[in-house]
Amino acid sequence: MTALNSKIPPGPLEKKWENFKKTAPLISPTNKRKFNIVVIGSGLAGASAAATLAQEGYQVDCFSFHDSPRRAHSIAAQGGINAAKNYQNDGDSVWRLFYDTLKGGDFRSREANVYRLAEVSLHIIDQCVAQGVPFAREYGGQLANRSFGGAQVSRTFYARGQTGQQLLLGAYGSLSHQIGAGRLRMHTHSEMLDLVVINGHAKGVIIRHLLTGAILRYAADAVVLATGGYSNVYYLSTNARGSNATAIWRSYKRGALFANPCYTQIHPTCIPVAGDYQSKLTLMSESLRNDGRIWVPKKKGDQRLPHQIPQQERDYYLERKYPAYGNLAPRDIASRSAKEVCDQGRGVGPSGLGVYLDFEDSITRLGKKVIEERYGNLFEMYENITGENAYEHPMRIFPALHYTMGGLWVDYHLMSNLPGLYVLGEANFSDHGANRLGASALMQGLADGYFILPYTLGSYLCTQFETKPSIDLPEFEQAQEAVLATTSRLLEVRGSLSAHYFHRELGKILWEHCGMTRSEKSLQEALSEIPKLRERFWKEINVPGSNDSFNKSLEYAGRVADFLELGELLARDALHRRESCGGHFRTEYQRPDGEALRNDELFSCVQAWQYQGEASEPTLLQEPLCYEFVQPGMRNYK
Amino acid sequence: MKSSLNSSSLGQTRAERKLLSFTLRIWRQENSHSPGFFEQLDAKDIPAEASFLEMLDIINDRLIEEKKIPIAFDSDCREGICGTCSMVINGIPQGPGRGAACQVYMRSFSPGSTITIEPYRVKAFPILKDLVVDRSAYDRLIQAGGFISEHTGGAADAATILISKKTADAAMDAAACIGCGACAAACPNSSAMLFVGAKVTHLSLLPQGQPERSERVFSMVHAMDGEGFGNCSNYYACEAICPANISASVIATLNREFIKASITL
Numbered sequence: 085m086t087a088l089n090s091k092i093p094p095g096p097l098e099k100k101w102e103n104f105k106k107t108a109p110l111i112s113p114t115n116k117r118k119f120n121i122v123v124i125g126s127g128l129a130g131a132s133a134a135a136t137l138a139q140e141g142y143q144v145d146c147f148s149f150h151d152s153p154r155r156a157h158s159i160a161a162q163g164g165i166n167a168a169k170n171y172q173n174d175g176d177s178v179w180r181l182f183y184d185t186l187k188g189g190d191f192r193s194r195e196a197n198v199y200r201l202a203e204v205s206l207h208i209i210d211q212c213v214a215q216g217v218p219f220a221r222e223y224g225g226q227l228a229n230r231s232f233g234g235a236q237v238s239r240t241f242y243a244r245g246q247t248g249q250q251l252l253l254g255a256y257g258s259l260s261h262q263i264g265a266g267r268l269r270m271h272t273h274s275e276m277l278d279l280v281v282i283n284g285h286a287k288g289v290i291i292r293h294l295l296t297g298a299i300l301r302y303a304a305d306a307v308v309l310a311t312g313g314y315s316n317v318y319y320l321s322t323n324a325r326g327s328n329a330t331a332i333w334r335s336y337k338r339g340a341l342f343a344n345p346c347y348t349q350i351h352p353t354c355i356p357v358a359g360d361y362q363s364k365l366t367l368m369s370e371s372l373r374n375d376g377r378i379w380v381p382k383k384k385g386d387q388r389l390p391h392q393i394p395q396q397e398r399d400y401y402l403e404r405k406y407p408a409y410g411n412l413a414p415r416d417i418a419s420r421s422a423k424e425v426c427d428q429g430r431g432v433g434p435s436g437l438g439v440y441l442d443f444e445d446s447i448t449r450l451g452k453k454v455i456e457e458r459y460g461n462l463f464e465m466y467e468n469i470t471g472e473n474a475y476e477h478p479m480r481i482f483p484a485l486h487y488t489m490g491g492l493w494v495d496y497h498l499m500s501n502l503p504g505l506y507v508l509g510e511a512n513f514s515d516h517g518a519n520r521l522g523a524s525a526l527m528q529g530l531a532d533g534y535f536i537l538p539y540t541l542g543s544y545l546c547t548q549f550e551t552k553p554s555i556d557l558p559e560f561e562q563a564q565e566a567v568l569a570t571t572s573r574l575l576e577v578r579g580s581l582s583a584h585y586f587h588r589e590l591g592k593i594l595w596e597h598c599g600m601t602r603s604e605k606s607l608q609e610a611l612s613e614i615p616k617l618r619e620r621f622w623k624e625i626n627v628p629g630s631n632d633s634f635n636k637s638l639e640y641a642g643r644v645a646d647f648l649e650l651g652e653l654l655a656r657d658a659l660h661r662r663e664s665c666g667g668h669f670r671t672e673y674q675r676p677d678g679e680a681l682r683n684d685e686l687f688s689c690v691q692a693w694q695y696q697g698e699a700s701e702p703t704l705l706q707e708p709l710c711y712e713f714v715q716p717g718m719r720n721y722k
Numbered sequence: 723m724k725s726s727l728n729s730s731s732l733g734q735t736r737a738e739r740k741l742l743s744f745t746l747r748i749w750r751q752e753n754s755h756s757p758g759f760f761e762q763l764d765a766k767d768i769p770a771e772a773s774f775l776e777m778l779d780i781i782n783d784r785l786i787e788e789k790k791i792p793i794a795f796d797s798d799c800r801e802g803i804c805g806t807c808s809m810v811i812n813g814i815p816q817g818p819g820r821g822a823a824c825q826v827y828m829r830s831f832s833p834g835s836t837i838t839i840e841p842y843r844v845k846a847f848p849i850l851k852d853l854v855v856d857r858s859a860y861d862r863l864i865q866a867g868g869f870i871s872e873h874t875g876g877a878a879d880a881a882t883i884l885i886s887k888k889t890a891d892a893a894m895d896a897a898a899c900i901g902c903g904a905c906a907a908a909c910p911n912s913s914a915m916l917f918v919g920a921k922v923t924h925l926s927l928l929p930q931g932q933p934e935r936s937e938r939v940f941s942m943v944h945a946m947d948g949e950g951f952g953n954c955s956n957y958y959a960c961e962a963i964c965p966a967n968i969s970a971s972v973i974a975t976l977n978r979e980f981i982k983a984s985i986t987l
């Protein structure tokens with residue numbers, strides 16, 4: 085059994101990172117030039133890492149399946165980025181951001197990692213401002229902050245509703261600088277389809293060039309994955325269409341551990357699904373819940389229009405159940421409550437899967453102008469998508485998959501159990517435990533890429549001077565053959581159904597049985613249905629076109645094939661975690677009042693899965709979580 | 723946009739979904755070397771609430787079921803921010819209305835009409851397949867100097883330099899560009915000046931952008947000419963279609979910055 089050594093440095097919490105940096109081995113500038121680093125992904129995590137490593141003198145090759153590094157899904161983040169700057173002097177501190185993140189994660193993350201994240205957050209803002217990120221400012225010229233996701237302090241920095249875009253363009257600027265200077269090779273339209281492992285170490289990748297179909301080998305002294313999250317395993321999510329799990333999934337099949345796959349986050353305020361053709365779900369900012377009241381009709385199957393339903397026949401269920409927090413109840417609680425009323429047949433809209441978010445009272449109280457000032461752009465976006473005017477009729481919203489806390493297992497160095505493989509950003513499992521706080525994913529991606537990996541990489545590389553990998557090794561040959569075999573197999577089925585069809589069906593199974601609520605029975609159901617769907621996929625799919633050309637259907641089919649496997653692991657992990665925590669709610673484990681019941685005695689641990697081949701079940705490894713500096717408490721929002 | 727209960731799904735029950743039909747005239751081209759042509763396709767029974775790209779998804783699924791080759795088109799975020807989608811709908815780059823092609827909805831077309839869909843026609847953006855073009859020229863313009871050369875880890879505390887709200891807002895207006903390439907596609911001269919002007923304006927407004935201000939504008943303009951983009955002759959077609967509302971005033975800024983740099987360098 086692989087021992088899970090998290091490599092947390094000794095010493096007091098506040099000193100761990102500092103001590104680590106003091107003693108970490110350094111690689112001299114002349115030696116840096118000798119090391120080849122492959123970075124997969126150019127989102128916040130990948131672009132920041134690649135640019136920083138190239139600037140330090142490493143030989144860097146960065147790959148992205150997109151047509152430009154600037155397209156990475158990070159571009160779509162809206163709300164903002166947290167940092168413990170305490171510019172507002174409202175009592176924030178590194179400790180408070182650390183504690184909020186740990187508590188928000190329902191005490192399922194490592195103290196040392198989270199503390200380091202909070203510490204490093206200070207430098208991120210400095211770095212971004214220096215790059216020219218136009219953060220919002222006060223009239224006096226100071227940086228503006230807002231309170232986000234129910235935080236008691238204002239620590240969120242933002243650039244209008246386009247924070248992710250501006251941060252990514254900052255990192256893309258640095259990346260472009262290095263490319264232009266000839267210090268970094270950027271490979272766009274290049275998809276990693278396998279990891280090459282030599283003597284147990286990650287030493288290269290197999291890339292399919294998407295325009296030509298060429299399958300290429302790249303050797304490296306270390307491989308960095310920054311390939312984003314896997315929400316799209318549910319088919320519909322707020323993620324971009326192209327977001328996928330292929331890089332991390334295929335690395336898992338080469339021996340990297342997959343940690344906590346069942347930790348997924350569902351966002352309560354998205355525009356509901358309108359039909360089967362729907363391709364993605366659009367997030368509506370959570371801030372709308374500050375002034376909107378959420379309700380459904382009291383009566384089942386009530387077909388009346390909202391304004392025809394009198395007050396006494398409406399159920400403002402969040403206000404009723406959580407009088408203290410009301411419509412501002414946390415994301416998971418708001419989402420689950422919406423599901424509950426829809427399951428009772430009281431949902432609204434054509435599909436019956438929606439609840440009203442009503443601004444009528446706020447408009448009466450504050451006037452339309454105030455509401456327009458606060459949310460004008462959101463109302464416009466809503467109208468553009470749905471054709472409905474939310475000043476006149478209540479909005480309809482429904483929860484949607486938004487973020488995945490799970491990912492490849494990494495230690496304090498951000499290295500996986502496979503030496504030489506580093507995993508950054510949403511692709512790793514590291515800092516958010518069972519639930520992520522708003523505005524902290526951007527923070528983590530940039531922390532990992534700008535400030536953590538550049539310090540930790542040396543510890544591994546200093547042991548690798550003698551081991552130059554060559555692409556002529558049989559391991560490269562074998563991995564390349566394996567990729568070719570998979571793509572050929574996809575093309576040879578020639579059934580009659582599109583990859584889309586199977587992806588949608590998988591999404592239905594997961595959403596139904598492993599979504600906002602999960603139970604032993606529903607998870608068993610998922611575990612029996614997914615393999616059947618997978619079998620059908622390999623018999624009935626039709627992938628048109630050929631292997632040696634630009635073939636979007638082929639790219640997509642490969643990603644769906646991986647989702648069909650990952651979905652099963654997700655359900656297995658959820659079944660194994662017999663407790664409710666953060667985004668993972670098991671109906672068997674709730675308190676009498678319906679709130680999540682955590683089980684620290686048995687499950688205060690990371691669940692990491694190890695692949696054992698197609699015919700066997702994966703094995704489970706556990707990393708215990710020890711709380712030395714804080715006492716895990718229970719959440720209470722009543 | 724005007725909405726009424728009739729055109730929305732608010733009052734609809736499950737049974738009564740509105741379906742629309744169209745004829746598509748769509749550009750098909752195997753690769754950069756092969757000749758292209760317009761193909762006529764039926765788009766029958768498209769849900770009125772579907773987006774334009776979802777309509778193309780539906781058509782593609784049907785083509786796959788009929789064992790035909792689907793239409794290649796780019797998209798990713800599908801909410802108007804990533805700049806990946808790129809096509810010309812009825813002669814308009816990124817389609818009718820403000821926003822990107824992914825934000826166009828089928829209910830805005832008259833039922834039964836013929837819709838023409840083709841790729842951007844810009845020499846510097848070669849066609850790769852069907853509606854997909856190669857926009858890497860825009861990346862190279864940024865690589866030429868569209869950044870601030872900041873070294874990771876060396877930055878001073880962000881609070882040390884104050885920036886007025888007005889300046890920050892103006893920089894943000896220009897920084898909002900999504901890099902979609904529609905400006906060059908709309909321009910009769912295939913000029914990239916809205917794109918370059920947006921970046922130069924964003925960075926030259928900010929104190930952090932000052933040290934490289936002159937070199938930046940020089941190298942970006944030089945690269946723009948090198949890539950084969952044309953010059954601006956004040957049509958303002960770019961401003962009219964830009965999904966990120968970039969104002970043509972950034973082109974004036976670009977010209978001014980260029981002249982200033984020519985004097986000082």
Ligand SMILES: Cc1cc2nc3c(=O)[nH]c(=O)nc-3n(C[C@H](O)[C@H](O)[C@H](O)COP(=O)(O)OP(=O)(O)OC[C@H]3O[C@@H](n4cnc5c(N)ncnc54)[C@H](O)[C@@H]3O)c2cc1C
Pocket residue numbers: 124125126127128129130147148149150153155156157158159160161162163164165247248274275276277310311312313322323324327328330331367486487508509510511522523524525526527529
């Ligand atoms: C709508 C929305 C709003 C959000 N808002 C916020 C917010 O306000 N605040 C916040 O903190 N977080 C927010 N998030 C979360 C946050 O945006 C993401 O978690 C974060 O940006 C992920 O960054 P990343 O660098 O890890 O991955 P990504 O940005 O997803 O980048 C992945 C990169 O990997 C590449 N890639 C993937 N697979 C391969 C492969 N096989 N081969 C080659 N390349 C590959 C892609 O091309 C891309 O370059 C939001 C998320 C969504 C969906």
Ligand code: SF4
Pocket residue numbers: 898899900901902903904905906916917920960963964965966967968
């Ligand atoms: S300036 Fe406008 S049209 Fe041109 S690339 Fe930017 S967003 Fe697109």
Ligand code: FES
Pocket residue numbers: 796797798799800801802803804805806807822823824825
């Ligand atoms: S798909 Fe992202 S802008 Fe259209």
